[in-house]
Structures are given as structure tokens and as C-alpha cells.
Amino acid sequence: MNNSDEYYYSESHVWLEQQGTGIFTLGITEHAQDSLGDIVFVELPAEGQEFAAGEACAVIESVKSASDVVMPISGEIIAINQQLVEMPELINQEPFNNGWIVRFRSDLPIEEVTAELMTAMDYDAFLDQ
Template sequence: MNNSDDYFYSESHVWLEEQGDGIFTLGITEHAQNSLGDIVFVELPAEGQQFAAGEGCAVIESVKSASDVIIPISGEVIAINQQLVETPELINQEPFNNGWIVRFRSDVPMDEIAAELMSADDYDAFLDQ
């Protein structure tokens, strides 16, 4: 897999990229988008919506199934990727770039995030299990 060393990963196959000042970008991994197949619809949350760790913050529908996107840390949505409304297949094409899903603000300390989530190497090992 082409997982970036700059991101954190969860067992629910999402990635987080720290933007600074408690702001994170969230998307699904290459493995997740490959498993889903062709993505045809994304249901996005509202800006300002709050989520607890482990809650579904978006829904992705593909030709195979619908899946919740699980937020791995608590936070408040500050931006959504509006491009996904018209072009949900961006997630298939660029899961780590233009295919991001939400940006959110969290007050969870970075040391807790690093302890809870996986590095790229750890995620690759998780996938190999």
C-alpha cells in the first residue's frame, strides 16, 4: 500500500493528517477505497457538528455497499470536502489528497492520538494480519 508516513491510521481504515493548532484532515485509506469499489455517493456531516471518538461522521456508498466513516478522535467538523458531493469518485482516485472527507478541530492531546492510532508501518503490519 502507499500509506503516507505523515498520517495516523485507525483500525477502521481512516487516516488523519495533523494540520496544526488542533486541526485534522480525515479520509479513508487506499485499502478502504479498494475494498469498497467504485464510490457513487458520500453523505457528509454539517459544519459545526460534534462527534465523539468511534462515531460515524460520514457515509460512503459504493456499488458494493454503504459504510460509515468512523472518526477515531472526538472533534468538531470545521470543513467538509464539498467536491465529493458532485464527484464522490475522488476518493477512489486520490484517497490521500483531493479525496479527503472532513476537517475537524480536536482538543485531544497529540501524545494521546499517537498512542491510540497507528503509524504507516503499523497500519501496513495490521493489514498483513
């Protein structure tokens, strides 16, 4: 799979992109959306909600199943992708672009964030296991 070096990845198949100091965009990976199949509904959190690492911040429903979107690090939601309410299939079509799910703020230093996550090369190796 061709995952981008611009992102960090979790074992729960979530990607993070740093948008600025302490600001991250989160979505699910190509592998995750492919495994889910056609996505029909996304339950999004409210702006201002706080989540701990390991907590579900959203739920994605597909024709096959429902899956939690797990926060890889703690943070406060500062934006949600409203387009997903009307067009949840954006996650299937563009998981790394218009299919992003939330933006959040985290107080963790970037070194701690990257220590918890994988690079694209590490994630590809994880998928090959």
C-alpha cells in the same frame, strides 16, 4: 501497500493528517476505498457538528455497499470536502489528497491522538494480519 508516514491510521481504515495544533484532516485509506469499489455517493456531516470517538461522521456508498466513516478521536467538524458531493469518485482516485472527507478540531493533546492511532508501518502490519 505503500501508506505515507505523514498520516496516522485507525483500525477502521481512516487516516488523519495534522494540519496545525488541534486541526486534522480525515479520509479513508487506499485499502478502504479499494475494498469498497466504485464510490457513487458520500453523505457528509454539517460544519459545527461534534462527534465522539467511534461515531460515524459520514457514510460512503459504493456499487458494492455502504460504509460508515468512523471518527478515530472526538472532534468538531470545521470543513467538509464539497467536491465529493459532485465527484464522490475522488475518494477512489485520490484517497490521500483531493479525496479527503472532513477537517475537524480536537482538544486532545497530540500525544493522546497518536497513542490511539497507528503509524504507516504499524498500519501496513495490521493489514498483513
